[in-house]
Amino acid sequence: MATLTNRSIAEAVGTALLVYFGAGAAAITLMIANGTKPATPFNIGIGQLGGLGDWFAIGLTFGIVIAVVIYALGRVSGAHINPAVTIALWATKRFPAGDAVAYIIAQLIGAAVGSLLFFLTVGMDAVTIGGLGATAPFPGIGYGQAILVExxxxxxxxxxxxxxxxxxKAPAGFAGLVIGLSVTAMITSTGNIAGASLNPARTFGPYLMDFLLGGSNLWGFFPIYIIGPVAGALLAAFFYDRITAE
Structure with a gap:
């Protein structure tokens, strides 16, 4: 097994890639809709912000990046790249507490770095227009509804x-594909409700960089993206153990 240091580095890099490309796709979508970037008939949503095509493109980007990270770094760290996943594996006694703390810290650092790199790549429009792809409930969606959908x-x-x-007992080689596709589906179907974070680190990175770089202060929504994903991951892990018990 790789050292905890190497595994933590893998988690940080994997989460940075997730935020750079996934949240970055959300930011670019906003910028296209705003007319910041050249538009063509092939642009997602064709100028209709929030259209299903937009969310499918964003979800597919997340799904592909997650699949890449799982296949490339899964053998090093398990490719959690999500504090909710790490917490669920710890709660079901599959992961040591000390390692879980290190993983979560690495994931949060990686998310912040990924968001910062996206800003350095694109410029200030990524913050002022794209919000660095930060998640927030959509108009008409209450706090409790957002937690529930997450x-x-x-x-x-x-x-x-x-x-x-x-x-x-799972067949080998399918994890990256199936997990990536599940993320694509969840973002496509629920993105227009609360942003479809599914991951506290994915929200943390853009929130932190938006705040530090003079963008929106969205920290009031952050509990949504802790409580919802962690509760959902815990319920799924315990449910799976219950129904597969022999």
């Missing part, structure tokens, strides 16, 4: 993780 979507994601990556 919990439900993360429940599905964690079920996919349990069934394809954690369960020792």
């Amino acid at each position: 919990a439900i979507a993360t429940f599905v994601l964690m079920l996919a993780i349990m069934g394809t990556a954690v369960d020792k």
